[in-house]
Amino acid sequence: MLAEQANSDPAAKADPAQLTLERLYAEPALAGQPPLSMKLSPDGSRVTFLRGKVENSFALDLWSYDIRSKKTALLVDSAKITGAPETVSEEEKSRRERMRIAALSGIVEYYFSTDGQQLLFPLSGSLYLYDLKTARVQTLTDVKDGPVSDPKFSPKGQFVSFVRAGNLYALELATKRLIALSKAGGGSVAYGTAEFVAQEEMDRFTGYWWAPDERYVAMQRYDEAKVPLVKRFEIYADRTEVVEQRYPAAGQVNALVELFVVPLAAPEKPVKIDLGSNSDIYLARVNWLPDSARIAVQRQSRDQKTLDLLFCDVKTGAASKILSEHSDAFVNLNHALTFLKSAPEFIWASERSGFEHLYRYDLTGKLLGAVTHGDWAVDTLLRVDEDTKTAYFAGNVNDAIQMQTFAVALDGKSPPRKLTKGAGTHVSTFSEDGKQFLDTYSDILTPPQVRLHKADGSVQAVLDANEVKAGHALFPFQKNLIEPEYGSLNNVEHALNYRIYKPGNFDPNKRYPALVYTYGGPHVQVLQRKFGDLLPQVFAQQGYVVFSLDNRGSARRGVKFEAAIYRQMGEPDVADQLAGIRWLGAQSYIDKGRIGVYGWSYGGYMTLQILTQGGDLVRAGAAGAPVTDWALYDTHYTERYMGTPSDNVEGYKAATVATHLDGLRARLLLIHGMADDNVLFTNSTTLMSELQTRGVAFDLMTYPGMRHGPANPKTRLHIYRGIEAFFARELDPHGNQ
Numbered sequence: 001m002l003a004e005q006a007n008s009d010p011a012a013k014a015d016p017a018q019l020t021l022e023r024l025y026a027e028p029a030l031a032g033q034p035p036l037s038m039k040l041s042p043d044g045s046r047v048t049f050l051r052g053k054v055e056n057s058f059a060l061d062l063w064s065y066d067i068r069s070k071k072t073a074l075l076v077d078s079a080k081i082t083g084a085p086e087t088v089s090e091e092e093k094s095r096r097e098r099m100r101i102a103a104l105s106g107i108v109e110y111y112f113s114t115d116g117q118q119l120l121f122p123l124s125g126s127l128y129l130y131d132l133k134t135a136r137v138q139t140l141t142d143v144k145d146g147p148v149s150d151p152k153f154s155p156k157g158q159f160v161s162f163v164r165a166g167n168l169y170a171l172e173l174a175t176k177r178l179i180a181l182s183k184a185g186g187g188s189v190a191y192g193t194a195e196f197v198a199q200e201e202m203d204r205f206t207g208y209w210w211a212p213d214e215r216y217v218a219m220q221r222y223d224e225a226k227v228p229l230v231k232r233f234e235i236y237a238d239r240t241e242v243v244e245q246r247y248p249a250a251g252q253v254n255a256l257v258e259l260f261v262v263p264l265a266a267p268e269k270p271v272k273i274d275l276g277s278n279s280d281i282y283l284a285r286v287n288w289l290p291d292s293a294r295i296a297v298q299r300q301s302r303d304q305k306t307l308d309l310l311f312c313d314v315k316t317g318a319a320s321k322i323l324s325e326h327s328d329a330f331v332n333l334n335h336a337l338t339f340l341k342s343a344p345e346f347i348w349a350s351e352r353s354g355f356e357h358l359y360r361y362d363l364t365g366k367l368l369g370a371v372t373h374g375d376w377a378v379d380t381l382l383r384v385d386e387d388t389k390t391a392y393f394a395g396n397v398n399d400a401i402q403m404q405t406f407a408v409a410l411d412g413k414s415p416p417r418k419l420t421k422g423a424g425t426h427v428s429t430f431s432e433d434g435k436q437f438l439d440t441y442s443d444i445l446t447p448p449q450v451r452l453h454k455a456d457g458s459v460q461a462v463l464d465a466n467e468v469k470a471g472h473a474l475f476p477f478q479k480n481l482i483e484p485e486y487g488s489l490n491n492v493e494h495a496l497n498y499r500i501y502k503p504g505n506f507d508p509n510k511r512y513p514a515l516v517y518t519y520g521g522p523h524v525q526v527l528q529r530k531f532g533d534l535l536p537q538v539f540a541q542q543g544y545v546v547f548s549l550d551n552r553g554s555a556r557r558g559v560k561f562e563a564a565i566y567r568q569m570g571e572p573d574v575a576d577q578l579a580g581i582r583w584l585g586a587q588s589y590i591d592k593g594r595i596g597v598y599g600w601s602y603g604g605y606m607t608l609q610i611l612t613q614g615g616d617l618v619r620a621g622a623a624g625a626p627v628t629d630w631a632l633y634d635t636h637y638t639e640r641y642m643g644t645p646s647d648n649v650e651g652y653k654a655a656t657v658a659t660h661l662d663g664l665r666a667r668l669l670l671i672h673g674m675a676d677d678n679v680l681f682t683n684s685t686t687l688m689s690e691l692q693t694r695g696v697a698f699d700l701m702t703y704p705g706m707r708h709g710p711a712n713p714k715t716r717l718h719i720y721r722g723i724e725a726f727f728a729r730e731l732d733p734h735g736n737q
Contacts, residue, residue, distance in 0.1 A: 016479035018541050021724060024534055025717040028473045029057040031531060032466045034448035036060065037109065038438050040431040042116035047438060047452065047463060048075070050107055058713075060106040062121065062130070065463055067452065076130055076137060078106035078123060086124045089147040094677065098199035103711040114157040127151050127162060129173075140171060150193070150206050154214045159264075161192075161208065161217070168192030168208055168219055170264065181208075181217055181267045188225040188246070195222045195255040197248060200678060201636040202284060202333060213292040216314055217262045219270070220283060224248075224255040234675035236705040245677060248635045251644035257283045259297065261314040273312045274319045275299060282636065284333050289363075290341050296322075300331070304640045307331045309348070311363075322365035325350055329563040330640045332356070336381040347371065347384060347391065347410075355558045358391060360410060371412045377556055379403060384410070385434030385455065392419075392430055392437070392455070396556055401486070401497060401527045403427070405439065407455070419457035422446075425530035436460065442531035445481055447474060480504060482540050486527070489549075491579040492572075494561060498549040498580060499527050501540040506589075513594035513731040514545040514584055516618075518610070520573050521602030522562060522641065525555045535720065542724075543733035547584050551576030553641075567648050569630060569641055570655040574609045581610070581617050593619065594731045598723060600624035601679060601708065604671075605657070608687075611668060612660035620730035622669040622723045625676060625708055628657040628683040658690050668698040669726045671719060673706030699726060 017023075024030065035049030046067060050060040062076040078086075086105050088096070096102045110121035119130040120140075125147030127140040140160060141148050148162040159170045159179075166185025171178050182191035192208040199205050207220035227246040234241045248254045256279060260270040275281065276299065284307065285298035297310040297319070306326050312319040325331050336349035336358065344363045349356055356378045358371035371391055372378055379394040382405065389410045394403055397416060405428040406416035420426040424443030431437065435455050442448045450464040468474045482504060488495040503512060517536060519526050526548045536546040550557070553565035553573040564572045577597075585592030595618050599607045604626030611621045630638050630652055631645045645652045653659055668691075672684040684702075691698055701722050703715060710716045727733070 017476045018480055019477045019534065019538050021538055021717060021720050023477070024538060025713045025720075027057060028054055030474045030477070030534060031447045032464075032472060032474070033057055034440065034466060035063070035450060035464060038429055038440070038450070039110075039112060040429065040436065040438060042112055042114060042432055044431055044433075044436065045116070048110070048112070048119065050110070052106075058104055060104055060108060062107050062110060062119065064132075067461065070461060075119070075132075075135070076107060076121070076128075081128065081137065082124050082126075087143070089125055089149075092125070092147060092149050095149060095199065095205065097677070097707050097709070099205055100709065102707065102709060103713075111151065111153050113153050114155060118153075118157070120151055120153055120160060122148060122151055122162075127160070129160070150208075152206075152208075152210065154210050155212050156214050158214060161210070163190075163192045163207070166190040166193070168217070168262075170217070179264065179267060181219060181262045181264075182221070189221065189223045191221050192219050193222070194220070195224065195257060196246070197254065197634055197636040198283070201634060202282065203335070204285065209286050209288060209295070211288050211292040211314070212290060215264055215292060217264065218273075218286055218288070218295050218314075219260050219262050220286075221258045221260060222255040226253045227255055228252050230680070232675075232677065232680065234705070235702075236675070243675075243677075247677075247680070250631050250633060250635055250638040250642065251646055252635065254280065254282075254302075254635055257281075259283060259286065261295065261317070271314060271317045273297065273317045275310075276319075285335070285337065287337050287339070290339055296337060296339075296346075298333070298337070300333070302639070303643070304330045304636075307333070309337075309365075322363075323348070323361065325352065327351075327559070327563075329559075329566040332562075334380075336378075338381060338384050340384065340386055342386045347381060349378060349381065351559050354560060358393065358408075360412075369412050371410055372408055372416060373412070375558070376400070377558060379556070382428055382437070383430035383432075383434040388434075388455075390434070390455075392428075392434060394426070394428060399423075400556055401525065401529050403528065403530075405437070405457075407457075417457075419453065419455075421457075423529065425528055430455075438463070444484060444529055444531065447531050480541060481537060484536070489580065489583050491576050492552075494552060494557075494564075494576075496549055496551065496576055496580065497527050498547065500548075500584075501536050501546040502589075503540050503543050503545065508589050510589060511591040512543065512545045512589055513596070513727075513733050514547055514590050515539050515727065515731075516577070516581060516584070516595065516597040516610075517546060517548045517603075518551075518577055518597060518599040518606045519601070519603040520551050520554060520577060520599070520606040522553055522565070523555050524602070526550055528556075539724075539727075542728075544727075544731070545584075545590060547580065549577060549580035551580075565641055567641070567643055567651045568654065569651075570605070570609045570613075574606065574613055577606060577610055578614050578617060581614065585617065592617075596620040596622070596727050596731050598622040598624070598727075602627065604679075608657045608668075609660065611666045612657060612663045614666075615663055616665060618666050620667040620669075620727060622671065622726055624671040624719070625673060625679045626657070626670075626683060626687075627679050628687045630655050632680060632683055632686075657687060661690060661694060661696070664696060667726075667730050669701070669723065670698055671701045671703075671722070673703045673708060673710070675705050676708045678708035 038049040047065040125143035129138040151162040168181040209218040224246040230247040259273040282300040284300040287296040310319040338347040360368040382392040405420040408416040427440045429438045452461040551573045604623040607623040
């Protein structure tokens with residue numbers, strides 16, 4: 001099994017221990033060493049994955065599990081490839097930040113060739129090819145020629161493509177001939193690369209797409225010359241760098257995005273795709289039709305109320321609209337578009353019913369029928385098996401805070417069949433043919449476990465049992481882990497789900513201080529039942545009741561629930577959190593005079609709004625990397641929910657933290673990275689200035705060189721030590737007040 005490389009912890013045989021921040025952010029990882037980026041090989045013979053070292057779970061190597069022999073083998077030790085510390089370009093650092101993998105090093109991505117015999121991976125700016133037959137690593141590009149990013153195999157495996165210095169290249173593997181698919185990149189112009197908002201907000205990290213027959217490559221060009229130039233001071237421990245970043249804040253100019261189809265035989269003659277007369281749009285998704293003669297483009301309007309599906313001719317660039325989605329609020333993007341090879345049809349996802357579901361269309365845009373339906377949401381279309389006419393998807397059928405894997409007939413005439421077992425979260429990856437899948441399962445107290453299943457759900461192999469027993473890093477702490485309680489309360493017309501951790505040896509006759517952990521923003525669900533954030537465990541074991549609630553605006557509850565915040569961020573979402581805090585404070589075991597709140601990013605914003613709008617409900621709050629004024633945040637995210645500052649003046653004013661500062665009576669700890677290129681540090685400096693002008697005392701911790709997420713475990717430890725000390729001082733979990 002994959003867990004052959006066992007976790008060992010010196011404290012494994014000790015008595016049950018209290019979980020501390022120091023242990024939470026130390027090695028070995030308490031979750032064990034679950035495999036990352038798992039893939040089933042195209043020939044179905046093996047499972048490949050990335051895994052960290054025992055002494056450093058963040059430095060990833062490439063591994064393989066042979067399904068027949070059930071043996072695990074290390075394929076590539078990343079530390080032995082370069083023989084030197086890893087170097088990462090600024091462009092790649094930013095890309096990893098967007099992909100939320102900034103904490104990882106070593107081999108962070110890899111790709112199979114079509115025949116499943118070779119693996120492609122970047123490392124320290126160079127590109128490498130691993131041959132599974134010979135077990136040899138071949139260097140394809142040298143970082144001395146410039147660092148590469150976003151590498152891919154072509155569909156038939158004859159080429160490897162990558163982006164370097166703003167241009168797109170294809171390397172013919174047989175001849176080593178390098179083909180420049182673009183030459184004019186540089187400065188404000190880039191080819192084959194996704195622009196900032198596509199990476200940060202649209203879940204699109206690539207800017208090029210191979211045709212199935214390898215004759216063409218669809219390639220994005222963007223020019224951000226007219227995007228406002230923001231000069232940021234990235235303050236490090238030993239220096240300050242002035243970074244000029246093209247940052248499209250709400251209501252401002254976006255990058256100009258164009259799409260071309262490049263013939264591989266004549267890259268100097270690209271065909272421009274007609275995206276319409278209005279250039280102020282978003283290029284949301286690009287897919288090839290199976291015939292390689294057309295590309296499917298998803299074009300989203302600037303106000304994000306309309307999403308058009310266009311079919312475009314690769315020889316002329318002419319486009320025709322196949323279908324359109326519209327909402328009075330906003331249309332969410334997804335990755336579900338799938339073209340069938342056995343019939344002139346495609347699968348499309350839509351929230352038109354109020355919940356995201358799957359639909360079948362023919363190639364003219366005629367609706368053939370719904371594949372799924374009900375008052376629940378499809379999270380992801382995982383695979384379509386055309387042989388059995390079955391779609392596999394992840395969803396929350398019958399339970400909004402779980403995620404299970406389901407199968408459903410394409411004709412939609414029968415209800416979905418649940419394939420996975422065990423209450424909690426199942427993240428599944430299907431083979432290309434849809435005949436088997438990998439399932440990573442976890443629950444709130446169950447670290448990730450990996451099994452290989454047949455398509456009917458039966459287990460083929462346990463790849464990583466990850467049992468919490470003697471020798472596992474979590475074992476010494478297991479008996480002290482607290483099982484949270486789940487429930488719901490009503491606010492307005494919606495039931496709001498909550499989770500509550502009570503301290504060990506809970507005494508209902510005592511009155512405890514409470515901490516509220518919040519995120520509260522779109523596309524996130526705090527209460528999803530999965531293993532991950534153990535910080536509530538640390539605080540609960542220190543004597544706090546820890547409470548979380550998913551307010552309106554958060555994910556996986558349908559359109560009406562999410563769209564409640566449209567044009568009014570900081571109002572219904574905050575109202576729901578305050579309702580939850582009032583409910584919490586009314587419980588007999590809570591000291592309502594000792595309630596604190598904390599959160600990061602949107603959670604930092606929510607923390608500030610709760611403190612300022614909540615009056616005396618909350619005594620103290622810790623706000624990390626908060627947005628304080630939505631006019632300072634980027635276009636695609638902010639305008640989706642708020643419109644532009646010019647067409648929603650009152651909404652932006654009401655959503656700005658400074659508007660409500662007269663209500664701030666609680667103690668505040670403000671935290672921000674001094675090189676944050678997502679929620680710009682300006683959000684906090686403007687708040688600092690306003691608080692100082694008002695004579696309001698507050699605590700402040702800034703982090704030199706840190707971007708939006710604290711990637712370094714030592715930095716995380718310092719952040720949460722500070723939060724721990726702040727709440728210990730303000731709330732006194734031991735009741736010594």
